[in-house]
Amino acid sequence: MANPAPASTRGLAITEHRLANGLRVVLSEDHLTPVTAVCLWYDVGSRHEVKGRTGLAHLFEHLMFQGSANVSNNGHFELVQGAGGSLNGTTSFERTNYFETMPAHQLELALWLEADRMGSLLAALDDASMENQRDVVKNERRQRYDNVPYGTAFEKLTALSFPDGHPYHHTPIGSMADLDAATLEDAREFFRTNYAPNNAVLSIVGDLDPEQTIAWVEKYFGTIPAHDGKQPPRDGALPEVIGQEIRELVQEDVPSRALMAAYRLPHDGTREADAADLALTILGSGESSRLYSRLVRRDRTAVTAGFGLLRLSGAPSLGWLDVKTSGDATIEQIETAVDEELARFAAEGPSAEELERAQAQIEREWLDRLTTVAGRADELCRYAVLFGDPKLLNDALGKVLDVTADEVKAVAAARLRPDNRAVLVYEPTTTDDAAETEDEEAAA
């Protein structure tokens, strides 16, 4: 075979259940390794936050680790790690997830812990936890965004891409002012509104006995009352294209000039989004991509050049361009070259070989995500929460491989245009003498 496909693109065995209180449960058995992943997606993210309370969904996620009726402050971490498990939670625009990967014989503990906080978090939530985690989250913001060069680019470009008042205008980390303003009562209300069994999907993947697992889920989660406090998120609908370029110049103490842009792209879950993924892969993912070849290899005007896709289902997805200049190259040079490459791609479409390469790359990324039980559990929740059916997972890769060159060309022509992007330009404020600076090494 010319390009034999990986064997494990075959489907996972997936079963679905629903408790009387509305909790959706997805199981997938795999006995190769004695580990089991538990993943719980709550259908709430930063898009559900209101003005003046940005960052609340993420701050709240931290509070979920501060104890509940039968679990002490930090007990969740202590019990899972003490059982040989690993755990965490993350917050994005569209959802909040919590996950534990356990040695298979400790699965029941993870279910007990997740049920306890789903049903009784407010019994333990107090001012001390709130004040402490507010400080931790502010330090998370400083470490990841405020204290690193270009660290706030994501926030700035998101704000340019989605208009003021749009549910995706702000990023999950939130603003310092809003983090300061959040009250204990806000957190309580957030829990009462959004944390309910009928607003969640629980997936369990790995070395498990399905009957026993469902019995445990019923035992621990079955009596948590459903409620319908949650309002649908504000409408994220926007026109397919922006209509005119939006642009912001940032003058900061950064090491080099940078051209970043966000293009408005089709919603996640559509065939057009898969076509856009392929277009961005061909243009800007990897060292054989068009932008890398042009800017880094041939023109030598850039030190890095790439495209990424931020898939969003409740608002247009974003195609993320990031180019850092090399030496004295100007933004104008970079922008001219990028526009030429995008226009050429929109006119010609991908070559057969480019499409094959991009599909093979996406296939490997997909295999990589599904190689662990935790990765599979997260993807099952994603398809269940965002698209209503976890079994869509088994068709997802096939859909990407089915996209044609014409479809890739069409989405590039329609969307990768200067009038459909928000642009962020960085110009350094100081011109450090590069010859005096040196490399240094990571210690961890």
Next chain:
Amino acid sequence: MTDPTPTMTFHPQPTAGTPAPWAFPAPERTTLANGLTVLHCHRPGQQLVAVEIQLDAPLAAEPDGLDGIANILSRALSEGTDTLTAEEYAGELERAGATLDAHADHPGIRVSLEVPASRLERGLTLLADALRAPALPEDEIERLVANRLDEIVHEQANPARRAAKALYATLFEEADRLSRPRSGTADTVKNITRAAVQSFYADHVRPATATAVVVGDLTGIDLDALLEATLGGWTAAPTAAGTHAPVSADDAGRVVIVDRPGSVQTQLLIGRIGPDRHDPLWAAQILGTYCLGGTLTSRLDRVLREEKGYTYGVRAFAQPLRSNAEGSGRALIAISGSVDTASTAPALADTWTILRTLAAKGLTDDERDEAVQFLVGVAPLKYETAGSVAATLADQVEQYLPDDYQAEIYRQLAALDTAAATAAVVAAFPPDRLVTVLVGDASVIADQVRELGIGEVTVIS
């Protein structure tokens, strides 16, 4: 207190079932006709196969004044071969759904391939071509050098990178390669030429002193034949394996502040050196170090994060630097994290209090038990993927450790008592023998740090 939450039925905390037996996988060891050592390991279900190549090209072997040449060579390996241009090579890798990464560190160059099992032959062929016949083209080398010079400027703006650079510079003697950045400085990188890279390649990239590790689902694959047909075609005259000089460091307690005006946080890196993984107390040190700073319920984060809110998280760790067959190699032992600027001195004061309390009173049995349960229990998860198993096996080879080293560490961890863990972590982190590097706004933090009495304070820019 009244609580508005509707009630649920609570049940007692469940007890664990019966654990399934698990052991770190034992690799099989063979040698190809060209002298290449091969370790392989079949991991059912792991459709992404991981291949690690360890090359005997240590940084200490770089020619004088050409620091960074090993890094440039590692990148240049994938910039074209005797039959493919650089762009074609990148395209062929992507067409195979493969990734190829290479990096140079003190023990040598590591090349890592990941490829779906169905395309293992194609991936191994491309990997073999890169090792056997890299084109090392002049224009691509020039570009890699220019790229590296750009990257150095970016790394200088990163507080964690700057802290590491300053720590290594102060800890080790200037003559020791360890004291200088792994990928070179602007002054050395700019002198790297194609001829020098070719010469470094010829001296150090040889199958007889290299090892290949292959891990993944190898069902239906005749690995021996496949390896002979691919990596077996790589030939070069055998050479003596490199030697590794002993490591010494000055860990007298002191503070180096790298001034970064306007920083909203201070990056902390507090370190010294200790024995490497050959040390009989290594497992005890892993256990004790985890109790000190392995997770957010360890001693450091319990105070600095969960009580005081000074940080998003601080970790304690040990990282082998340079090992040798005699077992006298050394590791960096460190505490790392970042705190908001105003909390710099209070966070350091708390850190020293934690270390002194640990030395005075030791760990508790509960801490030891929880740590052992985590470290041993989490192993099946940690080594679920082929990549994680391959990397660990290659590390063992690189550090002159036996193939069953990791399996033995798990056996030891399960048997260690609290006193052993305490003794090891207290020996690893003596409060008066730690070098503290702070990357932050010196105008705000320097005076307060001087008052702490954790060593003489030097400010550099």
